[in-house]
Amino acid sequence: MNDNAMVERWNIIDSAAMAVAVESVLYRLTKNKPLPFDVDEALNNGIGFLEEAQNGGAIICGEPESNEFNGTLTPLVWSTNIYINSKPNEEGMYKKIVTTLKSYRDLLEKIRKDEVKELSSKADIETANTAYDFFHQLARELMKQADPVTESYSHRI
Amino acid sequence: MSNSSLTRIQHQIRFELHSFRNELKKLSVPNYPSKTGNAIIEMLAGKLDKYEETLSKIMGDNEYEDENIVKQSHQKLITKIHNPLVKQDAKFLNWLSKAQTKRVPWSFVHCAEELFQQIIPNHNLLIYCENQYNYGICWSESKTLAPYPYYILSLPGLHRTNILWHTLVGHEIFHPRCNEFIDKYNQKVLINIKNTVTANYRSISSNEDSSDLFSDSEKKERIDNITNITHLAWRRAMEELLSDMACVEIFGPSAILAMKAFSACSPKNDIPEPDNNFYPSWQYRFEIVWDNFIKDKLSKLDDVYSEIRNQDIVKCFKEDMLENECLVEKKEGEHLINKHKLAKIAYKEVKTLISDAVNFVKDNTINISKWYDKKTLNQIPTLVGRLENGIPPNEAIIEINEQEGVYKTHPAAIPAILISGWMYETYWQEKFDSDERVMTYKTLSRLILKACEDIQTIEKIQQCQS
Numbered sequence: 001m002n003d004n005a006m007v008e009r010w011n012i013i014d015s016a017a018m019a020v021a022v023e024s025v026l027y028r029l030t031k032n033k034p035l036p037f038d039v040d041e042a043l044n045n046g047i048g049f050l051e052e053a054q055n056g057g058a059i060i061c062g063e064p065e066s067n068e069f070n071g072t073l074t075p076l077v078w079s080t081n082i083y084i085n086s087k088p089n090e091e092g093m094y095k096k097i098v099t100t101l102k103s104y105r106d107l108l109e110k111i112r113k114d115e116v117k118e119l120s121s122k123a124d125i126e127t128a129n130t131a132y133d134f135f136h137q138l139a140r141e142l143m144k145q146a147d148p149v150t151e152s153y154s155h156r157i
Numbered sequence: 158m159s160n161s162s163l164t165r166i167q168h169q170i171r172f173e174l175h176s177f178r179n180e181l182k183k184l185s186v187p188n189y190p191s192k193t194g195n196a197i198i199e200m201l202a203g204k205l206d207k208y209e210e211t212l213s214k215i216m217g218d219n220e221y222e223d224e225n226i227v228k229q230s231h232q233k234l235i236t237k238i239h240n241p242l243v244k245q246d247a248k249f250l251n252w253l254s255k256a257q258t259k260r261v262p263w264s265f266v267h268c269a270e271e272l273f274q275q276i277i278p279n280h281n282l283l284i285y286c287e288n289q290y291n292y293g294i295c296w297s298e299s300k301t302l303a304p305y306p307y308y309i310l311s312l313p314g315l316h317r318t319n320i321l322w323h324t325l326v327g328h329e330i331f332h333p334r335c336n337e338f339i340d341k342y343n344q345k346v347l348i349n350i351k352n353t354v355t356a357n358y359r360s361i362s363s364n365e366d367s368s369d370l371f372s373d374s375e376k377k378e379r380i381d382n383i384t385n386i387t388h389l390a391w392r393r394a395m396e397e398l399l400s401d402m403a404c405v406e407i408f409g410p411s412a413i414l415a416m417k418a419f420s421a422c423s424p425k426n427d428i429p430e431p432d433n434n435f436y437p438s439w440q441y442r443f444e445i446v447w448d449n450f451i452k453d454k455l456s457k458l459d460d461v462y463s464e465i466r467n468q469d470i471v472k473c474f475k476e477d478m479l480e481n482e483c484l485v486e487k488k489e490g491e492h493l494i495n496k497h498k499l500a501k502i503a504y505k506e507v508k509t510l511i512s513d514a515v516n517f518v519k520d521n522t523i524n525i526s527k528w529y530d531k532k533t534l535n536q537i538p539t540l541v542g543r544l545e546n547g548i549p550p551n552e553a554i555i556e557i558n559e560q561e562g563v564y565k566t567h568p569a570a571i572p573a574i575l576i577s578g579w580m581y582e583t584y585w586q587e588k589f590d591s592d593e594r595v596m597t598y599k600t601l602s603r604l605i606l607k608a609c610e611d612i613q614t615i616e617k618i619q620q621c622q623s
Contacts, residue, residue, distance in 0.1 A: 076385075
């Protein structure tokens with residue numbers, strides 16, 4: 001991270017924390033375990049991240065949802081990296097990514113709005129499982145990038 | 158992931174929090190040139206309390222029989238506490254130790270803070286000297302990381318007392334305002350960039366061109382990646398150019414000369430790319446600010462020139478200005494951009510926004526004292542004269558009558574102090590090596606620093622009198 005710059009809303013440290021927290025919520029929901037203490041924060045941040053990634057994807061598809069996209073494509077780039085790792089790179093990929101991100105966002109919003117403690121519908125369980133995999137992979141990737149140890153290394157100068 | 162690893166990391170983090178608290182205690186002992194240093198120490202102490210609370214919650218939320226939950230708790234300790242503490246908060250320990258009074262140009266700190274308050278009201282600035290050759294400002298839009306109410310401005314440590322260069326704080330302080338402008342045009346520009354990048358990508362793919370524009374992995378339909386990089390180049394260009402514009406709008410020729418002096422050892426005309434953090438080239442930056450902020454206003458100095466007693470100073474200053482004019486005339490910066498595909502796409506968007514950017518900067522510096530204000534211009538000849546005689550250029554005396562106790566004076570405006578300093582500097586550069594009797598550069602800097610210190614005192618005396 002550059003010392004002489006703005007720390008972006010979706011910087012690597014916050015984004016890694018968000019991914020771990022959402023992964024934890026989804027895991028506990030799918031396993032019928034009590035939700036974690038940070039469930040509200042996790043859902044808010046997860047929805048915010050997916051919204052920015054989804055809006056970025058809509059712009060790439062040529063179908064922006066509003067005229068006020070203030071973010072960057074970084075959340076989309078991270079999400080696309082995860083998507084490509086699990087699925088072949090194919091025609092219409094960005095549309096599929098946007099649809100997938102939207103389904104994850106809808107699920108998180110439903111959990112937040114209805115204060116869901118347990119998933120009942122088969123479709124929700126299925127989405128929760130794939131969303132869990134997504135956030136699990138995202139957390140792994142972002143934690144790797146956020147590791148303070150790899151920021152510098154011993155070397156001859 | 159075993160339970161013992163979770164316990165171990167918990168102990169490590171508790172130790173880190175304890176050590177951090179100790180460091181803060183040590184940092185609360187020395188003096189800081191303003192209240193910001195101690196306020197930040199207090200803010201960080203509060204943050205450590207919150208980390209301790211979060212740590213207890215994570216440990217209390219754990220289910221030791223489920224390996225995945227143990228692993229997630231372990232990751233939460235890292236991502237919610239360890240990483241922000243060691244990667245972000247720890248920077249404050251460095252910043253604070255280098256922000257102590259003895260380690261910064263303390264006479265100038267209040268001037269920079271005042272300018273900061275005018276541009277970013279209701280926030281606080283910490284100024285420190287870093288052992289790196291650059292000016293910088295750091296702030297955060299994160300909802301969890303430091304430093305929310307604080308902006309951290311760094312000056313190059315080896316040039317701590319080189320006050321004339323510190324004209325460039327005008328550039329740094331405007332950086333956080335740039336987002337307002339960028340957000341307004343962000344989506345439109347992003348769509349334009351995406352469309353052009355896609356069109357370029359298709360033409361390259363169809364020609365099977367092995368251009369280095371897209372690497373192999375990027376060729377796999379990664380329009381998002383290339384658009385993101387090009388968009389970043391646009392953002393960075395707008396940030397730097399808007400900040401340059403603000404600095405030149407306020408300080409005028411002083412800003413140009415400070416930019417020129419500071420960039421003297423850097424390449425002048427490089428393509429913006431990831432390796433140089435997408436900095437626009439110095440040449441391009443000079444061209445933009447000269448054309449939009451100096452060219453039409455330089456004649457305002459004509460009346461000032463005739464009032465300056467030592468015409469050698471005027472001659473040297475005019476020669477430097479002429480040199481700058483020649484430097485930008487050929488538009489080499491603009492020409493180079495057009496030779497690089499991605500830079501060309503990004504800077505096409507920059508170019509269309511220049512006149513809006515000029516208006517944005519003018520609107521947002523409207524209440525700030527500027528170099529071309531009549532009051533500022535009137536002070537310059539007096540201040541140059543004071544400097545030449547080894548007196549700090551701190552005030553423009555209107556009337557003195559010792560018998561009647563009359564002492565009417567105006568504290569010098571910062572743009573006037575700096576422009577008189579730079580005028581003398583151009584003369585100094587010419588005369589110093591020719592063994593003529595001129596002061597050292599250190600003395601010149603000390604006189605100007607003293608002037609910055611004095612204006613606060615003069616203002617306070619005037620407030621008491623009125």
